Amino acid sequence: MFIKFYSPPIRKIGFCFLLLVPLAAICQPPKAADPDKGLKDYYQSFFPMGVAIRPQSVSGPEAALILKHFSSITAENAMKMGPIHPKENEFFWKDADVIADFAQANKLKLRGHTLCWHNQTPNWLFKDDQGKDVTKEVLLKRLKEHITAVVTRYKGKIYAWDVVNEVIDDDDSKYFRESPWYKIAGEEFVEKAFLYAHEADPNALLFYNDYNTESAGKRDRIYKMLKGLLEKKVPIHGVGLQAHWSIFSPTEDELRQSIEKFSSLGLQLQFTELDISVYQSEHSRRDRRADESDVLTPEMEAKQIEQYKMAFKLFREYKDKITGVTFWNVSDKSTWLDNFPVRGRKNYPLLFDQNYNPKKAYWEVVRF
Ligand code: GLA
Numbered sequence: 488m489f490i491k492f493y494s495p496p497i498r499k500i501g502f503c504f505l506l507l508v509p510l511a512a513i514c515q516p517p518k519a520a521d522p523d524k525g526l527k528d529y530y531q532s533f534f535p536m537g538v539a540i541r542p543q544s545v546s547g548p549e550a551a552l553i554l555k556h557f558s559s560i561t562a563e564n565a566m567k568m569g570p571i572h573p574k575e576n577e578f579f580w581k582d583a584d585v586i587a588d589f590a591q592a593n594k595l596k597l598r599g600h601t602l603c604w605h606n607q608t609p610n611w612l613f614k615d616d617q618g619k620d621v622t623k624e625v626l627l628k629r630l631k632e633h634i635t636a637v638v639t640r641y642k643g644k645i646y647a648w649d650v651v652n653e654v655i656d657d658d659d660s661k662y663f664r665e666s667p668w669y670k671i672a673g674e675e676f677v678e679k680a681f682l683y684a685h686e687a688d689p690n691a692l693l694f695y696n697d698y699n700t701e702s703a704g705k706r707d708r709i710y711k712m713l714k715g716l717l718e719k720k721v722p723i724h725g726v727g728l729q730a731h732w733s734i735f736s737p738t739e740d741e742l743r744q745s746i747e748k749f750s751s752l753g754l755q756l757q758f759t760e761l762d763i764s765v766y767q768s769e770h771s772r773r774d775r776r777a778d779e780s781d782v783l784t785p786e787m788e789a790k791q792i793e794q795y796k797m798a799f800k801l802f803r804e805y806k807d808k809i810t811g812v813t814f815w816n817v818s819d820k821s822t823w824l825d826n827f828p829v830r831g832r833k834n835y836p837l838l839f840d841q842n843y844n845p846k847k848a849y850w851e852v853v854r855f
C-alpha cells in the first residue's frame with residue numbers, strides 16, 4: 488500500500504510540484520512509515536534497542552526480525568547458572584556460544600544475563616557430598632569459580648553483565664530475599680559477585696537487575712542496597728530495571744520516580760526485560776480458570792498502546808540516564824508470559840504480533 492502511494496507515476500509527480508508547500512509535504516512518507524527502518528534506527532540517537540533471544544532465534548524469520556529492529560541481544564536462558572553450569576565440573580557452552588557468535592557475526596551488542604540468581608540455579612552449588620548445606624566459604628569459592636569461568640569465556644564479547652539478579656524481597660516488611668545465597672552467605676555474596684566479575688573482565692559494565700522497581704517500597708529497598716554497595720566502592724556501574732509491566736501498571740508517575748531515584752545514585756539505567764502483559768500483574772504460578780478467556784480485546788490493545796507510548800516518552804525524555812532498552816522475547820508468537828504466571832494462557836506483551844508484523848503499539852512507539 489505504501490509503495491503504491493509513495494511511488495506515484497511520473498505525471499502525478501509533476502502534479503505534485505504544482506501544489507503549494509503544505510500539500511507537497513503529504514507526498515513525503517511520514518517518518519514512522521518508512522518500511523526499511525527498524526526500531527533501532529528510530530532510536531539510534533537515544534539508546535541501543537535490545538531483545539532476549541533463544542539459540543533457535545538465530546536463523547529463519549525470527550533472525551530477520553532481530554537484525555532489522557535490534558542492535559543488542561541478551562540470552563534469554565542460555566547463560567543462566569543452571570543451563571550453563573549444570574554440574575560442578577561441567578559447563579554447557581553450546582547454546583550460549585551460538586548466541587555470542589550470532590552477536591559477533593552481526594555486530595550486535597551482547598548483554599550477559601545472569602551471573603548470580605536464586606532461580607534456574609543448580610542445587611549442587613549449595614550442597615556438599617552428604618547433601619548438607621555448604622559453608623559460606625565454600626559457597627563463595629564456587630561463586631568465584633563460576634563467575635570467573637563464564638565472564639572469562641565471553642570477555643571482550645559481552646559489554647555488560649547482569650551480575651546479581653533479584654535479591655530484594657517483594658514484601659515491604661523484609662529486606663533481602665531468603666534465598667539459599669542469603670541463608671548461607673548473608674548479604675556479602677552480592678558485593679563478592681561484583682568483585683569477581685570485575686576481576687575477570689575489568690572492562691565489562693556491571694549491573695544489578697530486579698523487577699517491581701516501580702513499587703515504592705521495593706524501589707526504596709533496592710536503592711538502599713545499591714547505595715551501600717557504592718559506599719563500599721564495589722564495582723557496579725548500572726541498575727537494570729526489568730520492566731515486566733502490565734497494561735495497568737506502572738503509572739507514569741511511578742516510572743518517573745524510579746528513573747529519578749536510581750539515576751540520582753550516578754548509576755546508568757537500562758530497562759532490561761521489557762514486556763507489557765495484557766492482564767493484571769500476578770507473581771504466583773496458577774492454573775487457568777475455566778471461565779478465563781485469553782482473547783486479545785480492543786480494550787486491552789488500546790491500553791497496551793497507551794502504556795507503550797507512555798514508557799517510550801519517558802525513555803526518550805531521560806535518554807541521558809538510559810543506556811539500553813531490551814525487550815524480553817521477540818514477538819507475540821511465543822513468550823515466557825504464555826505460561827507464566829497462568830499456565831496455558833496466551834499473552835500478547837510485545838511490539839510484534841504472532842506473524843512477526845509490527846503492532847499498532849509499534850507505530851506509536853516510533854512516531855515522535
Ligand atoms: C526474570 C529473569 C529473567 C527471566 C524472567 C522470566 O525476570 O531475570 O531471566 O527468567 O524472569 O522469563
